Amino acid sequence: xxxxxxxxxxxxxxxxxxxxxxxGEATNEATRAQLKAEVLFxxxxxxxxxxxxGWHPKxxxxxxxxxxxxxxxxxxRGTDVRYRTGDKGRYARQLFDLVEQHTPYxxxxxxx
Numbered sequence: 001x002x003x004x005x006x007x008x009x010x011x012x013x014x015x016x017x018x019x020x021x022x023x024g025e026a027t028n029e030a031t032r033a034q035l036k037a038e039v040l041f042x043x044x045x046x047x048x049x050x051x052x053x054g055w056h057p058k059x060x061x062x063x064x065x066x067x068x069x070x071x072x073x074x075x076x077r078g079t080d081v082r083y084r085t086g087d088k089g090r091y092a093r094q095l096f097d098l099v100e101q102h103t104p105y106x107x108x109x110x111x112x
Contacts, residue, residue, distance in 0.1 A: 001035060001036070001037050001038075002037070002038055002040075003037050003038070003039045003040075003108075004038070004039060004040035004041075004042075005040055005041065005042035006039060006040065006041045006042060006091070006095060007042050007062055007063060008041070008042075008065075008068065008083060008091050009062045009065075013094060013095075013098065016095060016098055017098050017101075017102060020098055020099060020101075020102035020103045020106075021102050023102075023103055023106075024102060024103055032103075032105040032106075033105065035103075035105060035106050035107065036106075036107045036108075036109050037099075037106055037107070037108050037109065038108070038109060038110040038111070038112075039092070039095065039108055039110070039111040039112070040111075040112050041082070041083055041088055041091065041092070041111075041112065042063065042082075042083075043072075043080050043081065043082040044063050044064055044069075044080065044081050044082075045078065045079070045080045045081075046078055046079040046080065046081075047078055049063070049064045052064075064081065065081075066081065068083060068084065068087065069081035069082060069083055069084060070082060070083075070084045070085065092111055096108065096111075
């Protein structure tokens with residue numbers, strides 16, 4: 001399963017805890033024995049940010065967070081942002097702690 005995109009905001013951990021708890025309630029033992037997940041933290045690109053400001057400006061308040069993000073350059077797309085390297089590791093650890101607490105059967109195979 002894909003646990004993406006991970007969007008970090010003021011209430012993100014309780015919401016993820018709730019989602020993981022619901023996953024456990026919605027699956028049986030046979031399913032849980034096979035579950036594997038990948039986790040991707042949200043990168044965001046400047047051109048999409050500009051479009052979204054016209055369509056979904058409140059959403060952009062969660063997605064485009066320069067104080068939490070660092071700028072990167074992508075091939076052909078221009079400027080992107082991603083969570084700062086040191087902070088992203090801390091966020092990942094917090095999420096993996098929730099996975100262990102609420103869904104210990106879930107094998108996270110890949111995280112970025």
